[in-house]
Structure formats: structure tokens, C-alpha cells
Amino acid sequence: GAVVSQHPSRVICKSGTSVKIECRSLDFQATTMFWYRQFPKQSLMLMATSNEGSKATYEQGVEKDKFLINHASLTLSTLTVTSAHPEDSSFYICSARLTRAMNTEAFFGQGTRLTVV
């Protein structure tokens, strides 16, 4: 299947600093990527939809100024957690889909575990 790669897989940062997470589609172009967050023992929560060449669409309750998303190319989307706080510590996962057809599967990155100290 198609490969989606996230970097870094694990990051520890100090409170108040910003952290950038990259999501790349390695062998296909993705006009749309998705960012999820997952707290321990909980399900994935969709944060935003990243659209190449346009502004991201954020889910209700997700602060767009805190979670900056940039989708500058067809193979790369980045999520920047600005002014990180300990409550932002979580598992962040990106996803990309091959086409916009209804019955195509989504491919997920391996996730990035963020710890804010």
C-alpha cells in the first residue's frame, strides 16, 4: 500500500516552545491530508483537514492559531504546535488519501508522540 511518513516519531519540548511535525506521502500525491490527535486510551480525534495550496479546515474546538497547518506541496503537510503546554502532550497522527473517490482507503503515518515538559 501507499506509504505515509511522519517525522519526528517522538519529540520532547519545553513548555512555551513550538514544535513542527512533518507528514509526507512518499509514493503518491495527496491534495488532502488529515491531522488527528489521540490521548492515552482514547480514540483518534480529527483536528483538521489540510488542503494543498489553501487554508486548512479545522474541526470545532480546535484552535487554528495554536495548531498551524501548512500544506505547501502535494507530498508534504506540516503541523506546528505553537506555545506548547503540557496539556498538548499527545500522539499526533496524519493521514492521506489517494483520490477523492468514496471507496478508497486512507493511509496513516506512524504517529508522533509529543511530550511537553
Place this chain on the structure above:
Amino acid sequence: DAKTTQPPSMDCAEGRAANLPCNHSTISGNEYVYWYRQIHSQGPQYIIHGLKNNETNEMASLIITEDRKSSTLILPHATLRDTAVYYCIVRVPRNTDKLIFGTGTRLQVFP
């Protein structure tokens, strides 16, 4: 979006078939049923999807009832590596591509 209901957890002996149920009684005619799984501390992995016919691939089989209100994911010979959280998702029919995850079923395969 059609909601799905899954049991929170299940156990299965290694080598036996694991049958994971999913209820989606409000599914509409053009919505597909997707299954993903998430092994601990990894991103979700696609397993299989279907509309109304039963489907089979190298990983699993998907059985969808005739009224499409429920489905069952079958892992024919479960291994310890199949221990994961399994998510049944009904695809949003609108012109958006996002997947919304429910709480899933935590499958524990034991020796």
C-alpha cells in the same frame, strides 16, 4: 454520518477465528463500511471495506448483513500480532474525505 456501535473489548485464542461485530443501523445506501486497526503506539492500518457484498482479502473477511445494518470483521486465524484496537467506520457520503473514528473494539489475542 452514520454512527457505529462496537463492543469495547473481546478476547480470542491464538489460531482461532476472531469475529468482530459492528452495528451501523442508520447507514445510508451509498455509504461504505471500512475497517481499520491500530496496534499500540502506531498509526491506524487499513484492513478492508465493502458496500453490500461480502469481501475478502489477505488480511480478513468482511460480512455485511443483507439489510446492511451490521457487519462482522473476521480474522480467520488470529495471531498475537493481531492484538489491536479495531475500528469500524462508515464513510461520510459528502464531498469530504475525512474518517471519523469511534471507540473501537480492543481485541486481545492470547496464547
